[in-house]
Amino acid sequence: MMIPKRFYADIAHRYSQTLLLPKTSFPKRSNLEKVQNDLIPRSSQLLYKEQLHSKPLSSESDLFVLHDGPPYANGDLHLGHALNKILKDIINRYNLLLGKQIYYKPGWDCHGLPIELKALEKITKSLKKDSSIILSVQEIRKLAREHALTTIESQMKGFQDLAILTDFQDNYKTLNHEFEVNQLKIFQELLKKKLIKRQKKPVYWGCQNHTALAESELEYNDNHKSFAAHLKFPIITPSSELKSILEENNVNLLQALIWTSTPWTIPSNRAISINENYSYTILKSVTGNEHLLVASDLSSKVLDLNDSYELVEINIPGTAIVGSSYCNPVISNSSFPIIHGDHVTNSAGTGLVHTAPGHGNDDYFVCLANGIEVISPVDQFGKYTDELPEGEFKELIGLFVLTKGTQKILEILSRYNMIFNLDKNYIHSYPYDWRSKKPVIIRATPQWFTDVGEIKSKTSSALEDVEFIPERGRNRLLSFIKNRNEWCISRQRSWGVPIPAIYSKKDENKVIMDTESVGFIINKIEELGTDAWFDETESDIERWLPPKYEGQSEEWIKGKDTMDVWFDSGSSWMEIQKFFDKYGIKREVIADVYLEGSDQHRGWFQSSVLTKVASSEEAEPKAPYKKIVTHGFTLDEKGFKMSKSLGNTLTPNAIIKGNEKFKGVGVDGLRLWVAQSDYTSDMSIGPNVLKHVGDALKKLRITFSFLLGNLNDIGKEELVPYDKLSKIDKLALARLHKVNKEVLYHYSEFNFNRVLKTLTNHVNIELSAIYFDVVKDRLYTDSENSVSRRSAQTVLFEIFKTYLSLLSPILPVLTQEVWDHTLPWIQGGKSNAILNGIQDLSRFENDDIEQDFEKIWKIKDEITLLIERGRKYDKSIKNSLETEVYITIDESSHLWNVLRSVKTELKDYYLVSDVHLNKEIPTDVKYNYSNQNISIYETDLKVSVVNSSHSKCPRCWKYTSVDEETLCTRCDEVLQSH
Structure with missing residues (x-):
């Protein structure tokens, strides 16, 4: 007789009180206020201090140092900042997991033009003129310092919200007095080794006052009128890739089309710069065979200037153009290179930039990087000199470049049919000398340089021992160093560390700059600070002159x-x-890791190794790092760069807290996204990506909740020895050992997305879908202190410890919160799970049992197919527990022995109510789903799924009861024992 559902539900509810269901105080969701005010401080700053001073620091310390490349103290935090800091933090925490002490000192880069301009921005706007004209150098420095320090406070708060393992109060700033003094001592060391020199570099020049001008001495005329020209330069030697493209499209005569608003600099042209990241195309003359090379994005604007050309549908990558050469028809037998320049944009012009290193800073630096000489055939009066190239350009000698010189040069260019378009009334903003109120020019003048050529070989040797992640970074950094012979270290700005040079008033080439004088000045700066150097009173020079120049203050002036x-x-x-030095630590290499964006091969990675090698006393100096790790940049979900104009920017704060477009994923969600991304290339993020991140984080939280809930009543003494565990328990531990080993390997390779992929697969496929499902019956329905239940808990205990260990570097807030809800005996007095270190699970290695279960799971796959057939197609099976399984197999086979050894457990493995081996199927079954001819590991067998002949137990829900009102034998015994 069937029992009514309502009556059965009452019985089941009564017995539900006897089940040992999971119990935990661990909340389903994190609380943002608790995260920020409690969990982050304890898992970050407090943990950092605890671990750093847990053991005395000495040369014997197992110390890990990741040196922080200082972010620029200008502007709000963006996603790139978060990406960078989180990657560093994962590496630091992984090394803490290994038992090392971590030293990580955050820093800020505080000097330079952007900060200076930002500091002056408000004043400039209110005055409607350049405020640096009115303010003294010391006033500018004061404003810039205040701006940098205010920015640092804001950025620091943002970084703290990312759960970074450090003490943010123990930071370094490049504006700190001690830092500046030590920096000058490095400069002195380079000077001592004759690595500092002075030579020409383009600067602003006032032709009326015959002097170089700082930017603070400029004012801009927004209505300045210039001649602007589009000019054609024949490409004489295309690169092999460009040559192939041209041949495929029957292009014979190709000319590079440049645009310039300073045609007077054309005689000084030494290269054409393009951007290798852009796409280029060709415009063809409709009346002849002339072809012009322009950036694809600018082709329509160029065509608007001249309707005798049409677009040719050719896509030429910028990389194919670099390495080609062109000529200037005015200069006989000339040949100049086409090079890559980061300064080339696709917002105006043609995407090909006329490059004259003697007349522009961008031009100078890109040519310097490519070993191209500087030519500046213009004198102090702004007139052409006889340094002009041979040929018709000599006609320009003695002409003022901005007037008659410009007119004459356009005449010469016209003779050679080089002018594509000429705008005689180009109105734009142009710098003027604030004293003379006349337009300035840019011409090369002496600057201070570090001689990279002298240390190039040693630097390259020092990099041989450095590991690069990814490896392609090695050649990138080496190429920058190889192609660099000098490093211009002087800037004509107020906000920075002064170059300690004293110049003769009569002869600017006469300079007091030697180790003795620099040492004297450094001592003064150590006493007075760098601001004192910029005291503009004339008598101030006296205190900066070394003793041997006493009484000569009238002759000298500070640089x-x-x-x-x-x-x-x-x-x-x-x-x-x-x-x-403070702790007496001796190390061959200063830092274990430097980690920054891929643009830092030309920046910080390079400048760090150059200063370290150059200042080193060692015959074979070491780089300041053992390993360089580089990451890509953040893109939106469509692969576009983030920009305010596109409206696709995401801030770290929005990702953590959410906005109108998506729900926040918390700090661990942001960290999870960073870790699961392939940081070696550019990474996409957006609402859809964050939804998946949120789901993944929720899954991990549920997993920890399950583990905590099922470990709530076990003590250390109740853990079951390995030899008493069931086979599936031993399998779970064997698989856990392999996962642990694999994840730790990926961590050691800084391959964090593989860390998460391995763990995610294990959670979803092996734990949630198999082991947790199998042991729930034991955990909930077996006797509380039974060996079977305690065995399952023992395995969950090992899983719990291992997952806390492996996820601590990536998800410090979640793991701290989980740790807070962990039984005290598991905590063992430790404040954080990461302090327990990595888990040694090698004792659980068991290849034989893994091989056995491969066979067992193959049979389960067949059983699942049969159950699904009954569930989906015939609708006769509602739940797998309604069924029993019959397996017919050769008893001489190895597979028979495997199945027989776990006969009593098979029903739990297969989530059915019983499994019969080589037994006859009753004739009165309601249904029978069979697979007749199965071969598993060369063993033939038959699998059948039939309805159970028993009733559903109201307590465990297995079909093992005599009738529906009666408990099954197992459940009855459990309740009788209480």
Whole structure:
């Protein structure tokens, strides 16, 4: 007789009180306020201090140092900042997991033009003129300092919200007095080794006053009128790739089309710069065979200028153009290179930039990087000199470049049919000398340089021992160093570390700059600070002159140049050395890891190794790092760069807290996205990506909740020895050992997306879908202290410890919260799970049992197919527990022995109510789903799924009861024992 459902539900509810269901205080969701005010501080700053001072620091310390490349103290935090800091933090926490002490000192880069301009922005707007004209250098420095310090406070708060393992109060700033003094001492060391020199570099020049001008001495005329020209330069030697493209499209005569608003600089042209990241195309003359090369994005604008050309549908990658050469028809037998320049944009012009290194800073630096000479055939009066190239350009000698010189040069270019378009009334903003109120020019004048050529070989040798992730970074950094012979370290700005040079008033080439004088000045700066150097009172020079120049103050003047900010940040390794010196730590290499964006091969990675090698006393100097790790940049979900104009930017705060477009995923969600991305290339993020991240984080939280809930009543003494565990328990531990080993390997390779992929697969496929399902019956329905239940808990205990260990570097907030809800005996007095270190699971290795279960699971796959047939197609099976399984197999086979050894457990493995081996199927079954001819590992067998002949137990829901009102034998015994 069937029992009514309602009556059965009452019985089941009564017995539900006897089940040992999971119990935990661990909340289903995190609380943002608790995360920010409690969990982050404890899992980050407090943990950092605890681990750093847990053991005395010495040369014997197992110390891990990741040196922080200082972010620029200008602007709000963006997603790139978060990506960078989180990657560093995962590496630091992984090394803490290994038992190392972590030293990580966050820093900020504080000097330079952007900060100076930002600091002056409000004043400039209110005055409607350049405020640097009105303010003294010391006033500008004061404003810039205040801006940098305010920005640092804001950025620091944002970084703290990312759960970074460090003490943010123990930071370094390149504006700190001690940092500046130590930086000057590095400069002095380079000077001592004759690596500092002075030579020409383009600067603003006032032709009326015959002097170089700082930017602070300029004012801009927004209505300045210039001649602007589009000019054609024949490409004489295309690169092999470009040649192939041209031949395929029957293009014979190709000319590079440039645009310039300073045609007077054409005689000084030494290269054409393009951007290798852009796509280029060709415009063809409709009346002849002439072809012009332009950027694809600018082709329509160029065509608007001249209707005698049409677009040719050819796509030429910028990389195919670099390495080609062209000529200037005015100069006989000339040949100049086409090079890559980051400064080339596709917002105006043609995407090909006329490059004259003697007349522009971008031009200078890109040519410097490519070993191209500087030519500046213009004198102090702004007139052409006889340094002009041979040929018709000599007609320009003695002409003023901005007037008659410009007119004459256009005449010469016209003779050679080089002018594509000429705008005689190009109105634009142009710098004027604020004293003379006349337009300035840019011409090359002396600047301070570090001689990279002298240390190039040693630097390359030092990099041989450095590991690069990804490896392609090695050649990138080496190529920058190989192609660089000098490093211009002087800047004509107010906000920076001064270059300690004193110049003769009569002869600017006469300079007091030697180790003795620099040492004297450094001592003064150590006493007075760098701001004192910029005291503009004339008598101030007296205190800066070394003793041997006493009484000569009328003859000398302090230099106004400041150091390149890359020299600032490139000297920051001394902050780590200072820490080592404090504790008497001796190390061959200062930092274990430098990690920054891929653009830092040309920046911080390079400047750091150059300053370290250049200042080293060793015959074979070491790089300041053992390993360089580079990451890509953040893109939106469509693969576009993030920009305010596109409206696709995401801030770290929005990702954590959410906005109108998506729900926040918390700090661990942001960290999870960073870890699961392939950071070695550009990474996409957006609402859809974040939804998947949120789902993944929720799954992990549910998993920890399940583990905590089922470990709530076990003590250390109740853990079951390995030899008493069931086979599936041993399998779970064997698989856990392999996962642990694999994940730790991926961590060691900094391959964090593989870490998460391995763990996610294990959780979803092996734990949730198999082991947790199998053991729930034991955990909930077996006797509380039964060996079967305690065995399952023992395995869950090992899974719990291992997952806390492996996820701590990536999800410090979640693992801290889980740890807070863990039984005290498991905590063992430790404040954080990561302090327990990695788990040694090698004792659980068991290849034989894994091989056995491969066979067992193959049979389960067949059973599942049969159950699904009954569930989906015939609708006769509602639940797998309604069924029993009959397996017919050769008893001489190995598979028979495997199945027989776990006969009593098979029903739990297969989630059915019983499994019969080589038994006859009753004739009165309601249904029978069979697979007749199955071969598993060369053993033939038959599998049948039939309805159970028993009733559903109201307590465990297995079909093992005599009738529906009666408990099954197992459940009855459990209740009788209480």
